[in-house]
Amino acid sequence: MNRRKFIEQTCLACMAATAGVSILGMSACSTTQVLKTTSTNGNVVIDKASFLSEKEAKLIRVVELEHDILVLKEGDSFSAIYLQCTHQNNPVNYTGSGIVCNAHGSQFGLNGEVKTGPASVPLKKIPISHQNNQLSLTIK
């Protein structure tokens, strides 16, 4: 194999793979809205009205915290999970159907339960209460 042919083949293979993933990405493209906020006396308050659908996910970015909080709404109930892996404290990502840690491959369900190790402890759940039109997350 000469050098030109080798480089051509390698580039083609990489482009094909990238295109494949891009097409898959576009076909299932979805974005989770991020709300940036701060805490007051260990509480984070967010507006219920910011959730527009029956089933919705939002990332809450609190300045004082190292990682985001995932808030899930399903009907009238809300739950909140801290997006820090319980294995080695790396950030975990919400994928739509679950939560994954890219550092070591741990996978979690939407309740924070461990689906696949190496993590052995569920993700931290954050106490959440709602009054009138507001949700209150207790982070301390």
Next chain:
Amino acid sequence: MKKILYKLFLITCISITINSSAQVLTKEDSLNAGLVAKDVSTLIGGYGEAAYRNDIDRKNASVNLTRNVIFIGHKFNNRISFFSETEIEDAKIEGGEAGGEISLEQAFIKFNINRNNYIAAGLFIPRIGTINENHLPTTFNTVARPRLETKLIPSTWRELGLSIYGNIPAISGLNYSAALMNGLNSANFEGGKGIRSGRFEGKDASASNLAVTGALLYYVGNFRIQVSGYYGGSAGLSPREADSLRLNSGAFGTPVALEEANIQFRKSGFYASALFAAIQIPDANALNIAYAKNVPSAMMGYYAEAGYNLLEKTKYKNKKLISFVRYENFDLNAAIPSNAIENDQYKQSYLFAGLAFLPLPGVIVKADFEYQTTGEPNPALVINPSPVAPKYLTNRSFVNLGIGYSF
């Protein structure tokens, strides 16, 4: 007096605690320490595995503490952390004896750019294949790591450099990584051994040649899809030395390329995965002239695995008993230059079937049956045949038992 001394002792203890500059957290402690991050903390973890291997055809068996690894991480502040893994292989290292190794698997400083992106600088493991980055024994079912991800992708492959990791917020589940690191040392490449012995692993690496690597990792529905690539120089020599060996020097001289793609699917206790990898060494001809090691110009292979958690629909759902089967097939001389000798012994396939039991996510007990097939070795490559060497077996069977842990 006793009471005063006791109070003094208590006050001293409290002062020491308050003034401690670092807090050591176990995994459970870190969960209970509250969410508002401590400025400074140290985290300790680890993993390890031991294996029993019975060679049915040769009628002998061995047992080994394959590795024990201690993880130490330290957070300097919310933006900068340190990660390290120190490994002891084969339990014991003695002067002058073969086997055993102490090495650093990782040692890097992590700089958070923002919540979606970070940089790792130091000795890190690039995202190539699945086992290289996620090599804990609780994450794969066979007693030993997949053969392809040992012989073709040389896990655990770590080098010195700079790497950026992150996710793309516009597409949930899409992650990327890209790295610049030192290249390989082709002087140590050898036919049938892949590129494994060309790794520097952080020890006196040549920085005259470089490598770039990148990966896209996408979680969509029940799938995990990854593609990765590597391209790097392998002649870490001065131009004068390289010229004398007729090799191309420079950052990407005498290149090695690797392409890999894998896919995993998980649903309701069912699990399936497949991985493909290929390596090209376009200047293999020149390497064989320089070093006479029978280096191939291409290697490639694949594996596929399927498994099911037999406890998925029982009351023991928090435990796992996975029955699985895996087939691996690779050729370590898929293409050879005109000055190399083909060896069918390097065309290998492995069939595994077994059980893996996880009483909890951090502990695994494994048992598998392994059926190995290779081609006949090329007698032209046996320079001094031993008169007492046992006949080479192209088909061999093994029973493997193992334990693994990570915390």
